[in-house]
Amino acid sequence: MYKAIRSETFTAWAFMAPGLLFLAVFTFWPIIYGIPLSLTDYSVIAETRYVGLDNFTRAFQDHNFLISLWNSLVYVLIVPVIQIIAILMAILVNSRIPGIKMFRAAYYIPVVTSMVAVALIWSWLLGNNGVVNYLLLKVGLLSEQVSWLSTSSTALYVLMFITMWKGLGYYMMLYLAGLQGIPADLYEAARVDGAGPLRLIVHVTLPLLRPHILFCTLISVMGAIRVFDEVYILTKGGPGTSTLTSSVYIFQKGLEQFNFGYASALGLIVSVLVGALSVLVFRLNRKGGVNSY
């Protein structure tokens, strides 16, 4: 018996080893290495000096970093919106309507499309002479062209919209998987008790989807704080600092200006923030789920 368990354990480790090795080299090691780097002025090319906590004190006096943190927190506002729409979409595509599989695929296409392509397409659509301006001018919602990505009052929200548009299908699929795991007899019982469609959603679907909501909210919050691709491709943090998010700022400090020590310190601060938000999300979603499986 003991031998069998040992052999099973060995097999399990053998299967996990390649993945763990990969994670150790490319994920855990860089995170750990970031800690000592954050205490230096490491730039790869010049001599490295130990600077103690200077990078951290500098970070909290760095106006642009504080703005980038604020913008990242504003970005988190898309999390509830994206989750609500994704759940509603999942409920919709979970119904037995002819041709529904086509809709499932259609909503999922943006997820598998490269972010660079998505960003370029939206930059054309949102350009001064783009389709969005054309349509809004045509129906009279605008009186003159708007530079959606070059105006500080709109740029961040436009980017949030693009992130949401691209991510919806992903969360929809996760919720769809959750919906299909809810036993049909629970709905039957609720219907027998006289529950209508709205009550079914509120009292059966949502409570049983809670583990999925927790998971999706968690990765969505992390994604929102770490948002990079769309911002970097479309606005590079501009105009001014209006779309400067923490990841873009860290990238600029590290890989464009070679202040790797400072960038590591900023990365650690953002990691702590992400950790704190994750704990908060866990606390808000403690209970729920289907216990039968």
Place this chain on the structure above:
Amino acid sequence: MGINRKSFTVSLLMVMMMSLLLAACGGNGNTKGTPNAGSTGEAGAGTEATPAAEPVKLEFWTIALQPTFNDYFNELIAKYEDSHPGVTVEWKDYPYDAISQRLLTSTASGKSPDVVNLNTEFASQLGSKGALLNLSEYLTDEDAKSYFDGIYNSTVFDGKAYALPWYTGTEVLFMNKKLVEKAGLDPANPPQTREELVEWARQVHEKTGAAGYAQQLVSKLFPIDGIPILNEDKTAAAFNTPEAEAMIAQMRDLMKEGVVLKEDADFSKQIQYFSGEQVAFQLSGPTFINFIKTSAPDVYKNTIAVPLPTGKANLRLSNSMNLVVPQKSKNPQQAVEFAAFITNAENQTAFSKVANTLPSSKASIEDPFFTESDGSLEAEAKVASSQSLDKATDYMVGVPSAGDINSALARGLQEILLNDADIKETLNKVEKEVNNIISQDS
């Protein structure tokens, strides 16, 4: 209170690991490869070959030149190896986006190339951080003077030259003939000054609805109008002046009028606007032609190139490629000689003929190739830009944190021109930020 043994062990391991890592970081100093100035100062790098006591293998990196120019380089390298017995050159080519990362990673791992092709911005950044060899210690005055002053000086800080200029391009004015004629202007008599260019752009906008031009909001807009970014000893910001306010106010008015597109348009967006005939002018180097040729052949046929009207500083911005020798090169003397060989007048002239670029060596420009035009857009742009090489400069801030300073200025310009922020207030804010950046360096 008892100490948990397990946590104690974990903490101890963490502290040990961090100490090891810090020690590893600290060992990354630039101690190797520092030139022996005394033994090299007199040798004219471009003129005399230093015999190698042992066989020397030079690693030479270029940016996106393979496979188009394989024949030129293979021949050049063979010629060099023949005249320098014992020296072999290994040529590697990387895409534009990859070279900086490659150089960083190879430097970090202690395997430095010997001669590297870099643009001026990156060369300046590395030079100001002490990662490149000071070439002034190897070059004679004659060598230094063989290049156009503005281009050569773009990587000189504190009297130290960190790069040898190679092929270059200066900005010219491309005009959409159809739009210009529609606006009632005569392309045969192009604008001579910035003021005239603005007038032309205004007329184009009024008569055709298209904008004059699009531009990127970068720090270089200050030196074009003779406004220095830093003071002479580079210890404080110097751009917060009434002249800067006037320059920005004028640009803001032009954007409001629609004469200049109200956008921070990078090069790819500028191509897009010119291809779509949304603007009548384009202010950039001759490389623009290749893009317009493929993206909008009809517009290409309608485009002419003329010398760019200069701003108050009477200079033209150039985009140069350089050759640098990393501080960690194991064969600095041979590396500098090879870089000087590649960039000498004869070889630069030959390369320009093959690649249709401009040389940075004064003697090259006397070749008829740079003075005679066959009427094609390429030839016109080449003649127009080569005749202005004496006014060309690759403006660089020249301090270790130049990137931070450039970003601060670009953000400030965006705040004012795109977000309607107050000019004086924003300039004060950016000035404070730039002074902070400089004080952190010192």
